[in-house]
Amino acid sequence: MTVGGEGAVPDERRGTVVSGVSVRALADLAPGSRATVVEVVPDAAPGTARRLGALGFTPGTVVEVVRRAPLRDPAVYRVRDYEVCLRRAQAACVRTTGVER
Amino acid sequence: MRAHDRGGAVTAGCHEPGGTGAVTTGEARIALVGSPNAGKTSVFNALTGLHAKTGNYPGVTVSRYVGTCRAGGRGHVIEDLPGTYSLEPISPDEQITVDVLDGRLDGTPRPDALLLVVDATTLRRSLTLVAQVLSRSLPTCVVVTFTDELAVRQGYLDIDALSSALGVPVLPVVGHRGLGAPRLREEIAAWRSWPAPVLAPPTDPAELDAWAESVVAFADYRPAERHRATRRLDSVLLHPVWGSIVFFAVMMAFFQTVFTLAAPLQHQVESLFGWLSTLVDRHVTNRWLSGLLGDAVIGGVGGVLVFVPQIMLLFLLLALLEGVGYLSRAAFLMDRVMARAGLEGRAFVALLSSFACAIPGIMATRTLPSAKDRLATMMAAPLMTCSARLPVYVLLVGMLVEPTAGVGPFGAQGLVMFGLYLLGAVSAMAAAWVMKKVTDRGGAPMPFFMEMPPYRLPAPRHVLLAMWSSARAFLRKCSTVIVATSIALWLALNLPLHSPAQLQAAGVDTADSVTVSAYTIDHSYAADFGRLVSPVFDPLGFDWRINVGVLSAQSARETFVATLGQVAAAENPDDPAAALRTMAHQDGPRAGQKVFTAPTVAALLVWFAYALQCMATVAVIRRETGTWKWPGIAFTCLTVTAWLMAYLAHTITAALTGG
Numbered sequence: 001m002t003v004g005g006e007g008a009v010p011d012e013r014r015g016t017v018v019s020g021v022s023v024r025a026l027a028d029l030a031p032g033s034r035a036t037v038v039e040v041v042p043d044a045a046p047g048t049a050r051r052l053g054a055l056g057f058t059p060g061t062v063v064e065v066v067r068r069a070p071l072r073d074p075a076v077y078r079v080r081d082y083e084v085c086l087r088r089a090q091a092a093c094v095r096t097t098g099v100e101r
Numbered sequence: 102m103r104a105h106d107r108g109g110a111v112t113a114g115c116h117e118p119g120g121t122g123a124v125t126t127g128e129a130r131i132a133l134v135g136s137p138n139a140g141k142t143s144v145f146n147a148l149t150g151l152h153a154k155t156g157n158y159p160g161v162t163v164s165r166y167v168g169t170c171r172a173g174g175r176g177h178v179i180e181d182l183p184g185t186y187s188l189e190p191i192s193p194d195e196q197i198t199v200d201v202l203d204g205r206l207d208g209t210p211r212p213d214a215l216l217l218v219v220d221a222t223t224l225r226r227s228l229t230l231v232a233q234v235l236s237r238s239l240p241t242c243v244v245v246t247f248t249d250e251l252a253v254r255q256g257y258l259d260i261d262a263l264s265s266a267l268g269v270p271v272l273p274v275v276g277h278r279g280l281g282a283p284r285l286r287e288e289i290a291a292w293r294s295w296p297a298p299v300l301a302p303p304t305d306p307a308e309l310d311a312w313a314e315s316v317v318a319f320a321d322y323r324p325a326e327r328h329r330a331t332r333r334l335d336s337v338l339l340h341p342v343w344g345s346i347v348f349f350a351v352m353m354a355f356f357q358t359v360f361t362l363a364a365p366l367q368h369q370v371e372s373l374f375g376w377l378s379t380l381v382d383r384h385v386t387n388r389w390l391s392g393l394l395g396d397a398v399i400g401g402v403g404g405v406l407v408f409v410p411q412i413m414l415l416f417l418l419l420a421l422l423e424g425v426g427y428l429s430r431a432a433f434l435m436d437r438v439m440a441r442a443g444l445e446g447r448a449f450v451a452l453l454s455s456f457a458c459a460i461p462g463i464m465a466t467r468t469l470p471s472a473k474d475r476l477a478t479m480m481a482a483p484l485m486t487c488s489a490r491l492p493v494y495v496l497l498v499g500m501l502v503e504p505t506a507g508v509g510p511f512g513a514q515g516l517v518m519f520g521l522y523l524l525g526a527v528s529a530m531a532a533a534w535v536m537k538k539v540t541d542r543g544g545a546p547m548p549f550f551m552e553m554p555p556y557r558l559p560a561p562r563h564v565l566l567a568m569w570s571s572a573r574a575f576l577r578k579c580s581t582v583i584v585a586t587s588i589a590l591w592l593a594l595n596l597p598l599h600s601p602a603q604l605q606a607a608g609v610d611t612a613d614s615v616t617v618s619a620y621t622i623d624h625s626y627a628a629d630f631g632r633l634v635s636p637v638f639d640p641l642g643f644d645w646r647i648n649v650g651v652l653s654a655q656s657a658r659e660t661f662v663a664t665l666g667q668v669a670a671a672e673n674p675d676d677p678a679a680a681l682r683t684m685a686h687q688d689g690p691r692a693g694q695k696v697f698t699a700p701t702v703a704a705l706l707v708w709f710a711y712a713l714q715c716m717a718t719v720a721v722i723r724r725e726t727g728t729w730k731w732p733g734i735a736f737t738c739l740t741v742t743a744w745l746m747a748y749l750a751h752t753i754t755a756a757l758t759g760g
Contacts (some may be wrong), residue, residue, distance in 0.1 A: 052548075053187075055550060069437060070434060072437070073437050074446075075541065076553055078327075079227055081224075082222065082552065085550065086549065089548075
């Protein structure tokens with residue numbers, strides 16, 4: 001179970017700090033926020049990172065969290081002029097920075 | 102969802118095992134490549150018309166669409182490859198696309214040229230795929246779709262500049278309206294002049310992004326603004342509260358339409374076939390021939406056609422919801438729930454359709470990108486309470502519970518019916534969960550992603566086409582299987598033949614047709630079979646006549662009602678319940694006791710909830726998976742489960758009622 005989205009855990013414990021910039025997983029961003037993709041890390045499933053890249057989640061791309069499903073998972077993201085829905089497990093592979101609401 | 106372009110969630114045409122034999126020498130082979138939702142199939146339909154052939158790629162659960170396009174006085178074989186976001190495949194469908202492009206697929210030569218379909222509104226994402234396809238060095242023409250939508254949403258794209266930047270011809274086509282199709286035909290006729298890109302775009306991710314940016318800048322691309330209607334609609338339709346309310350309202354309306362609106366039409370089909378069989382009865386004097394024609398053929402065809410109004414409505418609604426874009430929203434809302442069973446949101450649509458009939462449900466699994474999910478959903482679909490179970494449930498529940506009985510404000514019969522629907526749904530989810538547990542061993546699950554297309558008004562022609570091709574596939578598959586089974590069962594119930602002399606010798610009044618048919622059935626091969634298998638079904642309380650009914654229900658579940666009526670020699674087959682209530686065991690230790698006791702009826706209900714008694718479903722699973730393995734597994738597992746659960750139901754009910 002992946003309980004708790006944005007705000008369930010304080011930011012400090014969530015994000016890792018890389019060279020003074022806070023990096024947060026896309027899955028942890030609140031709906032309405034935008035951020036820039038820093039990197040896409042692999043997960044258990046082969047090809048996830050590459051597929052996320054093909055879907056438009058590449059470093060430097062701006063992503064917007066559009067909304068979460070009523071049961072909190074999955075969520076709709078807006079990237080490269082279209083909307084795509086990802087589950088938390090996949091969105092957790094996308095590391096972002098420069099979060100703004 | 103991919104199926105939108107395919108013309109509905111569920112589409113198929115004629116099936117030729119082992120693929121479609123469109124490999125004609127001398128004709129150029131042109132493959133359509135593009136991401137799902139790019140409008141690939143609209144382009145395919147615009148080029149090939151209604152003459153596309155559907156098949157399967159050898160050995161895999163991937164549908165193959167091949168058609169012919171006349172251009173420049175010549176035929177061109179057009180193959181619509183499975184949609185993909187990337188040529189680094191993660192699903193069997195995408196693997197097929199890559200294998201075909203690389204000429205690695207047995208029986209499918211490498212295409213001579215490619216039509217690369219790109220949605221103008223998602224150009225900035227699609228360029229990754231464009232780069233990968235261009236690097237295959239095949240003569241390529243890029244087809245840009247949804248240019249009308251781009252313009253309406255204040256976007257801009259210089260087609261000619263894009264062509265210069267990519268180094269291949271680029272044509273705008275609005276597939277669903279057929280705009281640009283004549284120009285595309287001309288281009289196809291001249292496919293030999295298409296350049297095969299010599300200088301491939303970069304493959305390194307960072308360089309690729311830089312390349313894409315430069316292409317977009319060169320083509321003066323201005324992305325479409327956000328679709329305002331989509332944003333507004335989604336803020337309601339995907340709202341935690343309103344979205345859920347609308348979702349349940351849509352589902353209610355869906356069922357109301359499929360069941361209530363179809364009912365009068367179904368009655369008309371029923372009475373038409375009733376009239377036909379009385380005609381046969383009146384005019385064909387040979388009792389045997391009239392039985393074969395009237396009961397087996399007309400009864401069998403009628404048994405299929407009675408579901409056609411419902412199925413057509415179901416397909417129409419699905420095509421509408423799909424075309425509008427609501428099905429992806431429903432999948433989004435239900436994904437979390439489906440995840441409990443190891444499935445994803447899109448499987449919800451397949452299971453939903455299975456409430457009407459498992460066949461469209463199984464056909465709808467084509468929208469699932471994961472082969473494991475597809476199999477799990479196919480195994481789950483037959484457990485959903487399809488409409489063929491309804492007449493059986495109505496008959497049996499009527500025998501189990503008094504119409505006046507009630508629990509609080511609810512009628513007991515209604516509660517039992519609701520319980521049966523719930524049992525079906527829960528069991529389906531459990532079956533999917535087990536399947537996923539078994540198939541997921543040693544492999545990580547496929548990542549889940551689903552494009553959310555903007556809401557669109559689907560072209561009526563597109564919706565009707567989708568409905569028709571699905572209905573045609575349903576009819577073609579079912580009619581043959583059900584009619585064949587129906588004839589076989591009729592023969593089993595009426596053979597061997599008894600001459601009038603034999604009948605008189607056995608003390609049967611040959612003038613009384615009811616007694617004659619009772620005697621014939623009593624001494625038929627089916628009866629022999631019913632008695633043969635009785636040791637298996639004895640623990641469930643079934644006698645040989647129920648066994649015959651259960652056997653006959655193998656063609657289609659609802660025939661159980663008619664067969665039991667026949668077997669019990671009920672004078673009034675329209676109300677077999679009355680005759681059945683009093684039916685008693687003829688022989689064995691329970692001789693003289695009533696057959697339809699509460700434990701037996703409960704066991705029968707549970708048997709019908711679980712058993713895979715539909716040969717058409719078996720045939721469709723065979724077709725969709727391309728092997729007999731999965732229908733075999735489904736049939737065996739469900740039959741064993743049915744027996745165990747029926748035994749459990751029999752035991753529990755016996756304990757409760759003291760029977």
